[in-house]
Amino acid sequence: MRIxxxxxxxxxxxxxxxxxxxxHAHSDHTSGIRRHKQIISSFETLDLAGIDLEPFxxxxxxxxxxxxxxxxxxxxxxxxxxxxxxxxxxxxKPNILGFKADIAQCDHLVIxxxxxxxxxxxxxAEAVYDMIHNWLNKNSQNNLLIxxxxxxxxQEMIRILNEYGIAPLVTKKTEEFCSIYEKYGVKLxxxxxxSEEAEEVMSRSFVSIVPMSRAKRYFAYRLAEAxxxxxxxxxxxxxxxxxxFDTDIAFPLSDHADxxxxxxxxxxxxxxxVEFFCGNGTEVLKARKSLILNK
Ligand SMILES: [Zn+2]
Numbered sequence: 001m002r003i004x005x006x007x008x009x010x011x012x013x014x015x016x017x018x019x020x021x022x023x024h025a026h027s028d029h030t031s032g033i034r035r036h037k038q039i040i041s042s043f044e045t046l047d048l049a050g051i052d053l054e055p056f057x058x059x060x061x062x063x064x065x066x067x068x069x070x071x072x073x074x075x076x077x078x079x080x081x082x083x084x085x086x087x088x089x090x091x092x093k094p095n096i097l098g099f100k101a102d103i104a105q106c107d108h109l110v111i112x113x114x115x116x117x118x119x120x121x122x123x124x125a126e127a128v129y130d131m132i133h134n135w136l137n138k139n140s141q142n143n144l145l146i147x148x149x150x151x152x153x154x155q156e157m158i159r160i161l162n163e164y165g166i167a168p169l170v171t172k173k174t175e176e177f178c179s180i181y182e183k184y185g186v187k188l189x190x191x192x193x194x195s196e197e198a199e200e201v202m203s204r205s206f207v208s209i210v211p212m213s214r215a216k217r218y219f220a221y222r223l224a225e226a227x228x229x230x231x232x233x234x235x236x237x238x239x240x241x242x243x244x245f246d247t248d249i250a251f252p253l254s255d256h257a258d259x260x261x262x263x264x265x266x267x268x269x270x271x272x273x274v275e276f277f278c279g280n281g282t283e284v285l286k287a288r289k290s291l292i293l294n295k
Pocket of ligand 1: 024
């Protein structure tokens with residue numbers, strides 16, 4: 001996607017324009033932008049993406065917080081007399097690290113619709129934390145694996161576990177992202193797999209954050225055999241609301257806006273023109289229409 005803006009073309013998480021806007025460092029957004037030389041983004045995002053550039057700036061264009069993960073931004077561009085907002089991935093409610101999206105008034109809104117289906121309404125964060133807490137309590141003598149995306153969700157989960165007094169084991173890849181979070185002031189207690197401290201902790205029951213592909217029953221079973229200790233696995237993702245995973249439990253912890261959040265954003269933005277990406281926004285627009293009719 002791209003937008004024409006005051007004689008320039010800005011690629012939206014894409015290399016299609018003379019200038020690129022990179023909303024955040026998840027790989028489905030960074031691919032294609034890496035070789036670009038003029039990237040509007042945050043220092044945090046460029047760091048997490050491993051792009052060795054300073055953020056680019058140009059007249060009429062600014063960024064605002066998107067929530068979601070460290071450094072995530074939305075683009076606000078005053079282009080040829082109209083204000084365009086591109087959200088990238090957003091989360092409206094503050095997560096445990098305090099990240100949350102601002103809402104910008106605009107004429108033209110380009111917004112994600114990952115959870116644009118009315119069935120995707122997430123429980124309050126506190127209810128999900130309680131669910132995780134209960135599972136930890138029930139399994140204090142067992143090994144636990146929690147599958148998370150290594151950038152964003154893993155760091156949220158580490159903080160959730162830290163609040164229960166647990167410093168989880170993490171992979172080297174997750175550790176690279178954690179150290180960048182810490183560089184920007186987000187404290188995370190964790191142990192890196194393969195380190196001496198981790199080896200010591202693994203002589204007792206432990207909690208480990210693993211990539212989603214490792215959070216499977218067969219893998220937990222193999223660990224149970226190797227450690228001679230019961231081992232259970234979980235995933236933490238918004239998809240847990242309706243998808244089945246090959247795990248013992250699934251926590252609906254999301255770093256995206258849910259259906260109600262999307263309707264709220266579209267309504268509050270006042271946008272006359274709304275486009276969606278990463279999903280279908282038909283139901284979001286229908287819900288906004290009925291909100292306006294009922295006012
Ligand atoms: Zn993302």
